Amino acid sequence: MTFDGQFFKFDENCSYYLVKEIVSKYNLTVIRSHDCDSSESTFCPLALTVTYQSFRVFLTQAETSGTPVIVVHINEKRIYPAYSNSVLLVSGSDMVITVEIPEINTKIIYRGSSFSIDLPYSLFGGKTEGQCGTCDNSQPNDCRSPNGQVETCSDSAGQWQVPGTPCVAPTAPPATAGPVTSPQSPPSPTQPTCRPSICDLLTSSVFAPCHPLVYPGAFLQSCSSDVCDGGNQSCSSLEAYATQCSAAGVCIDWRNATGGLCEHRCPSDKVYLACGPSVEPTCNDRYNKKFQADLSSSSTETKEGCFCPPGSTLFNPVYDTCVTSCGCVGPDGKPKQPGETWTSGCNTCECDPDFMSIQCEPVPCPAEPSPDCSEPGQQLVNRTDGCCPTRFCECDVSLCPPPVSCPLGFQLSVTNRTCCQSYDCVPKGVCVYNMTEFQPGAKIPTSGTNQSAVRPPSEDSFKPGPCQECFCGPTTDPNTNLNTISCTAIICDTSCSEGFEYQPSADRCCGRCVQNSCFFSSENQTVQILQVNTTYVPPEDRCVQYTCQEINGQLVTKETRTTCPPFNPLDCKPGTEVTDAAGCCRSCELKSVCEIHSEPAKIEVNGCVSTELVNITSCVGHCRSSAIYSAAADSMLYSCECCRQASSHLQPVLLTCADGSSVRHNVTQVESCRCSREECSANTTKGPKRRQR
Template identity: 40%
Template sequence: METSVFFFSQIYVNHKRVYPAYSNNDFQITDNGIEALLVIPAIGAQIMFSGLQFSIELPWSKFHGNTEGQCGTCDNNRKDDCRLPNGTIDSSCPDMAHHWRVNDSCPAPPPPPPPHTCPPETICKIISSKVFERCHEVLPYIPFVLGCEFDVCNIKNPSIGCASLQSYAQQCALNGVCIDWRSATDGVCDFECNAPLVYEACGPQVEPTCDLRYNNRFIKDETQFTALSSMLWEGCYCPEGTTLLDHESHTCLPSCDICFIPNGKWKQVNESWVSGCDLCTCQSEPNLSPTVICKQLPCPIEPPVTCDQVGQVTVTETVGCCTQDKCACDVTSCPSQKHSCPVGYSQETEMGVCCPKHTCVPNPVCVFNNTEYLPGNSVPMRYCENCVCSDKLENDGKLHAIGCEPIKCDTYCPQGFELQEIPGQCCGKCVQTSCVGVYSGNLTHTIPVNGIWTPPGNKCVKFECLKIGTQFITIEARTVCPLYNPQDCIPGTEVLAPDGCCYTCIRKCNVTKESTYLQHNGCTSSKKVDMSTCQGLCQTSSWFSSKTRMIERSCSCCQEINSSKKEVEMVCPDGSKFNYSYDYIELCGCLQSKCTTVEKAVIKKLRRRR
């Protein structure tokens, strides 16, 4: 079975939280852990709140015709209870309720869910059953049954009807009839109280506590609220045989013969304890709550104190809860003694009873020019000597001695560097004067500034040394030879380039023949003749020249080497004939030509296209 969801109230009066029972000159608030009841005698109002539901009881004599909205119209006519603000009557009170909203920032509630088929039997029947039979005579139950069935039929939650049963039980209690109804719901409407409190169907409106003053005020004393003090209703109470400690706690005690102490705990009657400097006892008082009686703890008798040392004075101090005399030192009464120690010494103070005694003891240091140096540290004592504070003591056995040795200079300089003297320093410094070229993996060669050097056996590599500011930069230039195959050369044209790096020759390129008719001034050859052209790829390359410090280019193209003159008979449209001579290429080769940059070549090509 599902268990109903309940809410616990937090009650504030003038923005300050109060713990019922609470009362002032205007109203009284009680809370049983399930419902909170507010009674205002001046207007006869009783307001009961339990989480998501509340009820307001108003006297007919004071509020006839003075209510509207969700409270309905106080005229004993239920037909106009669903009146809207404009005066018309709505057929549905749930729909009417949404028209009586307070103007605040809260979002509008969702519309009621569509109705669905009601179960054949619901807990709503308990209201009209014998469980509430004693209340039927004092309070009509039909409206509560209708409200219960409306909730159960529109909300798919069996426990939603518990609110209507609880509301009817509340009104029964206010009319003097307390009903134990939750046990008849087969667990659907069970209520669990916070331990150690337990549920009681019919308990007092104000539960007695161990605080007699509280009991007298809210239970025994006659007040304007006494008429309701005999009302019984459901709530959370201390188990049988125990009593609530006070109205702000959920502590249940087997006996109220206790005294409250400031830390929120309690002591039993006749129990004694020490609190600060007091011995306290919980004593019973006739017709009153037990009272805490405290007396100051006695102090022991101390023997007299004699303070006869230099700088001593007698003072009185508090130890625990008692005072006692003792000897203390007054440094202002010590003899004046100014004392300072030389460099390398520390002042050591030996305390007497009250006044100090000063002595100078040597520190484990060396001293030079009024400066202390720890053993192992360098001392700038002599030029071109390395002086160090040693672990040995001087002849007087006090301070540490300083040992000096000539500074040993390193005269080795790496390749490309020279040792040069530096004014004001004992040792020279290696200064770079040239570049170092590395070749064949690990071989090196010194290159002077602005000098160019070619490694032996490799004419295609050149090293140049440049000095830019204080930086020495070695530039390595490698000549990449164009592809060379003697078989591509015309025999006898193979030569080594002047730089001794690359081989070159006049490369072969093919003679291509094509038979065609010659055209000249509108005349055509009488027969096809063989026309020859040079076609083939020739080497072109670029490289950086360390000598000119520019990009060098080498370009060659396929050109004729040998050619001959041939003749052919030409026939004109008018029938005339004549002999025409033309050049016939016998042999082609790759010949050197002037290089043109790609950009210029492209520009020229574009111009030709235009």
């Protein structure tokens, strides 16, 4: 039912906004969802999330020994009502929880299967949206969609799903008992054809004291809908109505009138009360006074639930234990009865029945004989393991002799004794030479490899000769307990690869191969070997030659490449082609050629273009030129001829401009060509190019 009293049925199982401010002012939202237990998919209780300022209150149910129990979390931390902070006041029982926000005079009541939300009209009138509608005492605009369009409640309800939240599918969808307020005038519910007898209790004498204060019509309609639509949640409508009656100050003890259908079973140590206190008294006097003061304004309101029976008191809301005496509290925070004993640390404690206080004494320890710690390095040590001290022998290594230092070729062998360790030097199975250890098979550096031989006293018998190769052997010298060293004469290999020659060494037994030729790769990727100061010209390229030179002690290959002037045999007079002495460059006596060349093109002048292609003629070719030495002038004499037109004429061409107008333009057309003499400019002939590699 909406704030303005409009009833509708909605059974979808997603997360939806119940209350949301149209324009956020108080930062209040209320969301309904289903909190399904991941280990038990059939248990999906209705849950509410109330967000106000920086606080997030999550109301749900959890199964304890098969019985649903209301659980409250604030900012992800579980709290146990009664609870209060600077903004919130939470009170209630195992069956109903009330969340009050005094700053904005708001109250949310949660029963697990139903809930109600009360907002002050002075603060929220016409300012809310969501499944609960707009709080403005006008039913026609209750069911708005998020875009502000007014629709039927069943159509708009599903549009208030909270983005990004999953939907669940409980096996038995709980009935939706919408939030209720105290309507100013009773609505006129439509009587369904189906009329369950249990729903008649709402209009019977059982609830008669509440009728003047809270009209039962909407709850009767909800009850009939729950039962007639195949559900089994008829008790939820009666619970919701009883809760509203209690909030109005009238407590109704109605469950016995249902013939056991809506019976609520309590744990064995508690009893059911239809009109229990809003905050059950505990053994904590400060807790009792605090919440009695907080709830003094609503002292007439009662809560339905399971409470401690007469003659007992709730120890505290966390442990939820009923005690007959509030005298003692154990170290774990749990109650202790008079005369009860327990062990705390290393003390045996008792709840003294006379003084109602805890008396503790140390745990008695048995007498144990002292151990014998007369062995070398041992000392008597006392250690407390648990509550009682124990004595035992402990080895103090500082009292043991230090390890010995072993000579080269030996290693320390340690043997464990009762307390201290014994030390011996045992051979490693290695050779020792020049203060260095060598494994069997390892080569020994001798004077033949430019190493100075410094032998320890234990190696006086080992005297390697010059140019000997020595190795560490596998046998052991019985006198030194070290492996013996065997030597053989070094045989030098004097053969060298092509391009290298063998050179003896003054400070080594054997010489080495020294490079005496240049190595390079020719154009065909063939590796060539070239002696010093010799030249090689590859047959496939006569324009390049390679020379091997020694520069600063390094062998360097120099590459010299000749660049030939352009040559075209078609330009030569027949029979005049020759090749230079190196076989690289070709030359000939050029013949004079000067001919007319024609090429079609469009003529464009000042943006005006010919409409058709025009054959443009030109003189193309080369004429005779020469350079000869003159002894009389003691210089070079040059003779130059250029290919020019011999005769031409003007050809008129019609051009079309961009504005559509036409102009005539004369194009010079060549009629004949010839070679004509011209002045020559002095030229220099470039020498061959050289490069080094």
